[in-house]
Amino acid sequence: MPSSTGHAARLALAVLLFTLAMTPVAGAAARTPTPASTTSWTAQPVVSGFGTDGGRPYFYLEGAPGTVLQDRLSVTNSGRAPVTVRLRGADAYNAEDGGFAVRGGKGSTGTGAWLRTAAAEVTVPARTRADVPFSVTVPMTATPGDHPGAIVVQSGDRSVGVRVQLRVGGPTLAALTVEDVTVSGRTIHYTLVNRGNAVLTPRLAVAADGVFGTLLRREARTLPVELLPGQRVRLSEPWRDAPALDSVTVRLRVTAAGGAHSEATARAVFVPWAPVTGGALLLLAAVAAGAYAYRLRRSRRRPAGDGDGGWSGPSSGDQQHFGRRHLVKAGAES
Template identity: 75%
Template sequence: MPSPTGHAARLALAVLLCALAMTPVAAAATGPAPHPGAVVWTARPAVSGSGTGGRPYFYLEGPPGTVLQDRLSVTNPGRSPVTVRLSGADGTGGKGATGTGRWLRTAATEVTVPARTRADVPFTVTVPAGATPGDHSGAIVVRGGGRSVDVQVRLRVGGPTLAALTVEDVTVSGRTIHYTLVNRGNAVLAPRIAVRADGVFGTLLLREARTLPVRVRPGQRIRLTEPWRDVPALDSATVRLRVTAAGGAHGEATARAVFIPWAPLTAGALLVTVAAGAGAYALRRRRAHHRRPDDDERPGRSPGERQHSGSRHLAKAGAES
């Protein structure tokens, strides 16, 4: 039977271990106090009337000539007030408003949110009477405390929808196929692409249609690439790209690609050039050896020496006859 002293010692040790185990948890739960000047505000679409459920972006729909309304929530969980500025922009990125961004109007262009407070800012989207039917993209840009947040606004203008998509500027560079997608309709499209390449002796590349991880807005041009790792060493290929999207949008384009192993050809051409040069040099040497000038034709000899040499040759010829 364990002694009371040993039991008390084990109990004290257990209490100490529990205290040590709980200390980091308590520290992690409370965490270090944020810096008084830290900016931790957030901006997102206001929650629905029930107060449950969050929206990743605004979605508004209406015919041309209507005014649509919604609310933006700016939350400041910090310990000091924060001031933010609001503006509309086309798409995302806060690069100015020349289209959809001009239709956005917030109730205030500058808002000061007290500490531990949420401010709901109403805004309107005035759809012009002549707006093109289809999908339009905009954003509410919120700036403050050295931060900038874009809250996306997706707008569907009522009317007939046209889905039109083209693929252009197809080129092949190394092991990559480059191309451009152009949305020529008035609906946002999620394109699908199929790739095929045929060489002199058969098919070199065949990829069935798959959905690309992009959304192409009306009027937008997107430059994309397609990897082609197993390019042939020597061939002439026709590369064909076919794109499709919902609503009957489709487009097709081709490009020619010639694959030549330049390094071996360059080395071979260099060897041929060197061999041709060496052969020409050897030929000139042989010709120069057979065409050596006679002693009588060597420069620097006087007329008397030439006459004496000629008489000697004649005498030699007479003796031989």
């Protein structure tokens, strides 16, 4: 019978072999490729110390033509691997829905063309922040007013635009118009145009009156749009309780800071086309049925063999015979 000492030795050896089989080899683990971790980075105007609390939402620079303005961009890499970003300046504009968008690499003629970063490409180590200086040289020919732009920060497929609000010294003009008001179904469409040289945040009031009185009253409210100078956007206003049958006058009034205001109207006729079309078809069907019934009654009242429905006098042959008989009778009497 095997001793207890030998049995314990064999059991310890089996446990050791199992442990070695389940533990990865250090060299093999180092050679095994692993998917790269997702790099996390942010870009914003530089703040004192680390973190984003109390930071600026965008750059605001102001100066007269011919001045050079300076600031710093902060790129923070919170990931576990270094990240390389590319930097460039770009002009800003309003997208079709009114959102903030930036020009491509060669489409800038304003702030994007006047902006220069200290480096076009920066590598930020893991869990590190890099502050990149930049400058904006305002040309002597720059027009007064707002010149919105951005610093575009790009790494791989990810791109971030940090807004630069540049105001060139001089008189500013706030001018806003509302145009092309149309009503389509239960939606009011309109176009806003910034005709001044200052960025505007418009407010909109809506009213609609029908044949029998007021249909809609909406007090002025701030739109979620920042309208840049020289830009136009096409927007819409829902009208869920639009009338089913009425002739309506819709009136839009827009205002903005600096005394900008405009008003426009549009007329719309609401007709329930489905019921109207159905009623018209029923009416046509009733008229057709009545005409058919009338013709059927007339055809049943005609004598048999009488194709034209009445007597039209003797035929030409009968008239000739009748004339000869009349002449013979007159001669006999004479």
